[in-house]
Amino acid sequence: MPAPSTNEILEQWLYGRPRSTQETYLRDATLGLEFLGNPILESIVLEDLQRYQSHLIEVRHYKPRTVNRKLSALRSLLKFAHEQEFIPRNPAVALRSPKVHESFQERILTPKQVKAIVVAAEPGRDQALLSFVYATGCRASEACQLLWKDITPKPDGSAVVRLLGKREKWRSVRLPKLVWYQFESLRGEALDDDLVFGLARRQAHDVMKAAAVKAGVPDASMHWLRHSLASHALDAGAPISVVRDTLGHASIQTTDKYLHSNPDESAGDYLDL
Numbered sequence: 001m002p003a004p005s006t007n008e009i010l011e012q013w014l015y016g017r018p019r020s021t022q023e024t025y026l027r028d029a030t031l032g033l034e035f036l037g038n039p040i041l042e043s044i045v046l047e048d049l050q051r052y053q054s055h056l057i058e059v060r061h062y063k064p065r066t067v068n069r070k071l072s073a074l075r076s077l078l079k080f081a082h083e084q085e086f087i088p089r090n091p092a093v094a095l096r097s098p099k100v101h102e103s104f105q106e107r108i109l110t111p112k113q114v115k116a117i118v119v120a121a122e123p124g125r126d127q128a129l130l131s132f133v134y135a136t137g138c139r140a141s142e143a144c145q146l147l148w149k150d151i152t153p154k155p156d157g158s159a160v161v162r163l164l165g166k167r168e169k170w171r172s173v174r175l176p177k178l179v180w181y182q183f184e185s186l187r188g189e190a191l192d193d194d195l196v197f198g199l200a201r202r203q204a205h206d207v208m209k210a211a212a213v214k215a216g217v218p219d220a221s222m223h224w225l226r227h228s229l230a231s232h233a234l235d236a237g238a239p240i241s242v243v244r245d246t247l248g249h250a251s252i253q254t255t256d257k258y259l260h261s262n263p264d265e266s267a268g269d270y271l272d273l
Contacts, residue, residue, distance in 0.1 A: 041081050052071075
């Protein structure tokens with residue numbers, strides 16, 4: 001039986017993953033394979049992966065975290081191909097990743113920075129998008145696939161939104177009055193099955209990037225708003241269980257990292273300094 005083609009292996013590798021993951025993995029894997037000249041997977045060696053990694057760092061000037069993310073798709077693909085015995089060896093096993101020095105705390109914006117970013121965005125849809133992501137702590141992919149029928153207005157002027165997260169799990173999140181107010185002017189003649197923002201995930205990230213640059217926080221990404229919501233809510237006294245459910249974390253241990261990133265006390269407080 002002939003070995004499957006690269007495209008057939010790609011299809012099997014992506015099968016069953018969430019749509020947003022499929023899109024990201026396929027894009028990153030395709031970029032890497034194109035750089036290598038679209039070889040058959042069996043012919044890829046460690047030197048090829050090192051050459052691609054050097055290109056991402058020295059030519060594209062990507063930060064270590066971005067380099068690791070882009071390489072993770074190729075790592076995953078080659079691991080899958082090896083486990084399924086489509087290729088005799090996995091060259092990515094010996095590939096060393098660039099070290100990431102950025103701390104988790106550095107990806108949490110201050111409330112003032114968040115406000116500056118939202119204000120810097122274009123009025124209307126763009127400001128509503130960023131306000132929505134911050135208020136709900138949702139992922140960019142969750143915001144981009146949001147339909148009008150997923151939002152239920154409440155008598156008190158707020159609303160409840162249903163978000164489809166990782167592992168195809170739904171969760172409901174309350175949308176504060178001020179944010180819902182921004183949405184009401186967006187709908188116009190839109191139908192229940194229409195997308196709220198009408199943006200692909202890449203376009204949503206572009207909205208965030210443009211606003212962040214204007215606000216003087218050029219490194220900030222859409223996911224930083226999610227981190228910031230969690231940290232700010234906990235600082236304001238929100239129960240950790242509420243923050244966990246809002247973010248859609250499977251375990252409260254995942255949410256607990258936001259508490260440890262901004263401790264109220266440390267051993268040094270007890271020293272006679």
